[in-house]
Amino acid sequence: MYELKQTPRQIVSELDEYIVGQHAAKKSVAVALRNRYRRLQLDEKMQQDITPKNMLMIGPTGVGKTEIARRLAKIVNAPFVKVEATKFTEVGYVGRDVESMVRDLVENAIQIVEKEQYSRVYTSAKKNAEKRLVKILVPGIKKEQKQSTNQFEQMMNLFNASQQNTAEPQEEVTEDIRINRRTVLEQLQKGLLDSREVTIEVEDQKKPAPMMNNGLEQMGIDLNETLGALTPKKKVERTVTVKEALELLIKEESAKLVKDADIHSEAIKLAEESGIIFIDEIDKITSKSQQSGEVSREGVQRDILPIVKGSQVNTKYGIIQTDHVLFIASGAFHLSKPSDLIPELQGRFPIRVELDDLTAEDFVKILTEPNNALVKQYVALIGTENVSVTFTKEAIERIAQIAFDVNRDTDNIGARRLHTILEKLLEDLLFEAPDMQMGEITITEAYVDDKLGSIAANEDLSRYIL
Numbered sequence: 001m002y003e004l005k006q007t008p009r010q011i012v013s014e015l016d017e018y019i020v021g022q023h024a025a026k027k028s029v030a031v032a033l034r035n036r037y038r039r040l041q042l043d044e045k046m047q048q049d050i051t052p053k054n055m056l057m058i059g060p061t062g063v064g065k066t067e068i069a070r071r072l073a074k075i076v077n078a079p080f081v082k083v084e085a086t087k088f089t090e091v092g093y094v095g096r097d098v099e100s101m102v103r104d105l106v107e108n109a110i111q112i113v114e115k116e117q118y119s120r121v122y123t124s125a126k127k128n129a130e131k132r133l134v135k136i137l138v139p140g141i142k143k144e145q146k147q148s149t150n151q152f153e154q155m156m157n158l159f160n161a162s163q164q165n166t167a168e169p170q171e172e173v174t175e176d177i178r179i180n181r182r183t184v185l186e187q188l189q190k191g192l193l194d195s196r197e198v199t200i201e202v203e204d205q206k207k208p209a210p211m212m213n214n215g216l217e218q219m220g221i222d223l224n225e226t227l228g229a230l231t232p233k234k235k236v237e238r239t240v241t242v243k244e245a246l247e248l249l250i251k252e253e254s255a256k257l258v259k260d261a262d263i264h265s266e267a268i269k270l271a272e273e274s275g276i277i278f279i280d281e282i283d284k285i286t287s288k289s290q291q292s293g294e295v296s297r298e299g300v301q302r303d304i305l306p307i308v309k310g311s312q313v314n315t316k317y318g319i320i321q322t323d324h325v326l327f328i329a330s331g332a333f334h335l336s337k338p339s340d341l342i343p344e345l346q347g348r349f350p351i352r353v354e355l356d357d358l359t360a361e362d363f364v365k366i367l368t369e370p371n372n373a374l375v376k377q378y379v380a381l382i383g384t385e386n387v388s389v390t391f392t393k394e395a396i397e398r399i400a401q402i403a404f405d406v407n408r409d410t411d412n413i414g415a416r417r418l419h420t421i422l423e424k425l426l427e428d429l430l431f432e433a434p435d436m437q438m439g440e441i442t443i444t445e446a447y448v449d450d451k452l453g454s455i456a457a458n459e460d461l462s463r464y465i466l
Contacts, residue, residue, distance in 0.1 A: 018067065019068055029068055029328070032052075033076060057328065060413070061332060061412075062413045063358055080276045081101060081278070082278040102315070110317065112270065121254055142172075191243075201237055282331045327349070375422075382429065399452075
């Protein structure tokens with residue numbers, strides 16, 4: 001089950017690999033996470049009295065609010081869901097109800113637990129899958145089944161066959177077939193057959209189209225799933241490589257070896273103790289935010305309040321208690337302020353963190369330092385056309401300065417400005433690269449000024465282009 005091995009300092013260090021700056025925010029989320037671990041070390045009576053240290057992040061778009069929360073969940077392998085506060089409507093309006101964020105969290109927890117459970121039975125599942133695949137590659141001699149003359153019996157046999165479509169057809173195995181299967185199994189295990197094509201029957205994974213059953217959804221009932229349980233599982237034929245076929249069969253065999261009830265129970269517990277819900281754009285549901293489309297914003301806040309405070313939510317896997325789910329809210333708060341939220345909701349977010357605006361030095365780091373940084377991405381993309389691109393240090397500093405200036409003089413959209421600038425800068429190169437066949441291109445400061453200098457200098461022009 002959930003166990004936090006990292007100290008706050010180690011969590012911050014891991015976040016530093018992906019997010020530039022924002023040390024105050026990283027420190028706060030690391031402490032909030034560690035507090036959950038500390039709570040679980042106490043006796044049960046005290047555990048119930050300790051409330052989660054929910055957090056409110058304040059800062060403009062593109063400075064790393066969402067990324068901090070998303071990376072945090074990945075570091076500790078916790079169920080995580082990101083929602084936009086503006087998607088929800090007050091009870092009585094048509095739209096998503098606030099409880100759907102908790103149901104999404106449980107679905108995420110199901111995936112985590114399922115993956116963990118499947119890994120435990122992987123060895124057994126692989127053996128079973130290999131046996132199935134060998135039987136497909138080296139089929140036995142099918143036995144002819146005697147047809148009953150009794151019509152009622154025929155009908156019952158047909159019904160049973162549809163309900164138990166997993167039953168293997170009867171076959172006769174000769175000594176030659178047995179020897180051949182052993183040889184094929186050895187080849188399969190050595191990977192000699194990986195690229196060979198094979199036709200297999202697998203369960204149809206197609207999801208039915210979502211139905212507008214908001215009322216049922218709120219009661220934790222999935223109508224599609226209920227109807228699906230009444231009909232037999234559909235099998236479909238697929239022609240894939242032996243390697244892909246083995247993976248598909250391992251998944252099916254793993255599902256047979258684990259119990260759904262255990263997965264559901266563990267997932268709900270995991271979501272309750274370790275779940276993280278990130279509510280973005282919370283500033284847009286304040287009454288002071290001057291946005292169009294008045295759908296009782298305070299009403300949405302009042303609906304969110306019980307979830308954050310702690311309440312029971314019905315899901316199709318069982319009831320989940322939200323008392324100890326960690327909520328991280330964020331917003332730019334450029335038209336409103338945190339005090340514009342209803343007082344009860346304000347009190348549920350005791351940790352407040354204001355994220356810093358990004359400087360030109362931060363932009364340089366964002367362009368070059370993180371794993372798969374932006375510059376590395378574009379170099380790799382153009383590299384697929386056999387064109388080698390190199391950015392000089394001066395060019396990167398100039399790009400960073402332009403991004404900073406445009407953010408300062410127009411709207412501050414944080415690091416997202418770099419995407420726009422790089423696309424404009426490399427537009428001609430991305431277009432011409434396939435026709436160049438091969439070559440080496442060096443992006444210099446002069447090249448950056450040639451492509452962007454005049455646009456960046458003209459404030460009106462930069463508003464439209466950058």
